[in-house]
Amino acid sequence: MNRILAASLLGLSLATSSLAHAEPVKIGVITTLSGGGAGLGIDMRDAFTLAIKQSGNKDVELVIEDDAQKPELAVQIAEKMIQGDKVDLMTGIIWSNLAMAVVPNTVAQDVIYLSPNAGPSALAGANCNPNYFNVAYQNDNFHEAMGQYANKDYKNAFILAPNYPAGKDALTGFKRYYKGSLAGEIYTQVGQTDYAAEIAQIRASGADSVYFFLPGGMGIAFMKQYAQSGVNIPVMGPGFSFSQDVLPAIGDAALGVKNSATWSKDLDNEANKEFVEAFKAEYKRLPSIYAAQSWDTANLILAALSKADVKDKDAFRAALKAADFQSVRGKFVFNNNNHPIQNIYVREVVKEDDGTLTNKIIATAFDDHKDAYAEKCSM
Template identity: 85%
Template sequence: MKKIIAAGIFGLSLATSGLAYAEPVKIGVITTLSGGGAGLGVDMRDAFALAMKQSGNKDVELVIEDDAQKPEIAVQLAEKMIQSDKVDLLTGIIWSNLAMAVVPNAVAQDVIYLSPNAGPSALAGAKCSPNYFNVAYQNDNFHEAMGQYANKDYKKTFILAPNYPAGKDSLTGFKRYYKGELAGETYTQVGQTDYAAEIAQIRDSGADSVFFFLPGGMGISFMKQYAQSGVNIPVMGPGFSFDQDILPAVGDAALGVKNSASWSKDLDNEANKAFVEAFQAEYKRLPSVYAAQSWDTANLILSALGKASVKDKDAFRAALKAADFKSVRGDFTFNTNNHPVQNIYVREVVKEGDVLTNKIVATAFEKHGDAYAEQCKM
C-alpha cells in the first residue's frame, strides 16, 4: 500500500524560510498489513501516522507499504524505497527475521533505519551500525525483566518458547537473571497451535510457575488452552502475549497474569496520557505497546528534524542519538549501541469495565540497557 500523507504543498515557500525542518522529508514505512500478523503492523502504522498528523509538520511524506510478513518482499520494498522513492529514513518492520533481512543492507547504503519493534541480538552487538537506531527494545529485554521478577516469588519455573532464534534468545534472556531452578525447558514448533502435550508436561513437572514466550496466535492458543486445562500454576511472560492487540482474543483467561514491557497504558507521564487519549479518540481502540513504540519513533524523528537537516547525515544522527523527545515511556536515552536504556515494568492483566488491559505492578529494571552493547564497536 502506498499512501502519501501530508505531502508538502507549501514545500517551496517554506523551503526558503530557513527552518531546518522546512525541507521535505520522505520516510519509508515497511510493515505488515496483511495476513495473520497484520494487527501489529496496523497498530504501528496508525500510531506513526497519527503522530505525524498531530505534529502539523507538512513537510513529512510517508511511503507506507505492506511486507506481508515475508522477508523477500520486505527486501524488495526497501530497495524500491531507497532507490526509487529516494526516502531519507526507513522504519516500520515488526518482525526480527524481516529486520535481519532489510537492516544490514539498508544501513550499508547509508540509509538511517529506526526500529519501532524487534531488536535481534546481532544488530545490537557485533553487527551494530551508526545508521541503525532501535527505539523499541533489544529482544532479550522483556524476558530478562521477567527472569529478574520471577526471583521474588518463584523457585522452580517451567520455561517454553518456539524453536527459532528469537525463542532461544528469549529463554537465554530469562535465564540470564533468573536464579531459581528450572522445572523444564521446552521448545515448541513454530506456528504450533495445540499445546496439550506441553501443558500435560507442565502439570507433571512440579513447577511453581511457568514462563512462556509465544508471540502472536501461538500465545493466544497457549493461554486459552492453559486456562481451560485447569492447571493453576501461575503464568508469566513478556508483554507481547498480553498486549492490547490480542487480549480481547484471549479473554478472561489472561486475568491476573504478570507480564513485562517497557510501556503500559497507565504509565504516569504527560506524553503518555496525551498519546493514549489521542489514539483512542482517533481509532476507537486502546493502543498496544507496538503503537506506543511507533509513536515514540515518530516523535524521535520529529525532534531530530527540528534540530538538523536529514540531508546532513552526521548532524541528523547526532540529533537522533540525543533522544530529545518526550517519550511515552518516561525516561528514554540511547546506549552506546543505539539501543534504548529504559525502565522495564512488570504489568498485570486487569479488567476495566468490560475491557481487558494492563496495569503496572512493579519495576523490574531501572534504566536497563542490553547485554550486547559491549560487543558493539562503532
C-alpha cells in the same frame, strides 16, 4: 507509479508555491498489515501516522508497505524503497526475523533505520551500526525483567518460545537473571496454533511456574488452551503475550497474569496521557505496546528533524542519538549501541469497570536497564 507521480507533483507544487519550503522527508514504513500478525503492524502504523498528523509537520511523506510477515517480501520492499522511492529513513518492522533480513543491508547502504519493535541480539553487539537506532528495546530486555521478578516466587520454571531469533533471545534473556532450575525448555514453531503437546509436557514436568513468549495469535491460542487444560501452574510472560492487541481475544483467562514491559497505559507522565487519549479518540480502541513504541519512534524522528537536515547524515544521526523528545515511557536515553536505556516494569492484567481487560503496573523490575550486548559494540 501513481505514488511517485503524486509525490513529484506535490514536490513541484511545493517548489513553485514557496521556494523557502524544505524538501519533503521520505520515510519508508515496512510493517505487517496482513496475515496472522497484522494486529501488531496495524497498531504500529496507526500510531505512527497519528503522531505525524498531530505534529502538523507537512514535510514528512510516508511510504507504507505490507510485508505480510514474510522476510523475502520485506527484503524486496526495502530494496524498492531505497532504490526506487529514495527514502531518507526507514522504520516499521515488527518481527526479528524480518529485521535480520532487512536491517543489515539497509544500514550498509547508508540509510538510517529506526526499529519500532524488533531488537535482535545480533544487531546490538559487535554488529551494531551508527545507522541503526532501536527505539523499542533489545529483545532480551523484557525477558530479563521477568527472570529477575520470577526469583521472588519461583524455583522451577518451565519456559517456551517460538523457534526464531526473538524466541531464542527471549529465553536467553530470561535465563540470564533467573536463578532457579528449569523444569523444561521448548521451542515451538513460528505461527503454531495448537499447544496441546506442549501443555501436556508442562503438566508432567513438575514445574512451579510457566514462562512463555508467544506474540500475537500464538499467545491467544496458548492461553486459551492452557486455561482449559486443567493445569493450574501459574503463568507469566513478557508484555507482548498480554498486550492490548491480544487481551480481548484471550478473555478472562489472562486475569491476574504478571508480565513485563517498558510501557503501560497507566504510566504516569504527560506524554503518555496525551498519547493514550489521542489514540483512543482517533481509533476507538486502547493502544498496545507496539503503538506506544511506534509513537515514540515518530516523535524521535520529528524532534531530530527540527534540529538537523535529514540529508546531512552526520548531523541527523547526532540529533537522533540526543533523543531530545518526550517519550511515553518517561525517561529515554540511547546507550552507546543506539539501544535504549530505560525502566522495565512488571504489570498485571486487570479488568476495568467497563469490563475491558488491560494492564496495570505493579512493580519496577529494573531502573535504567541496559542490554547485555552494548559492551561488545565499539561505537
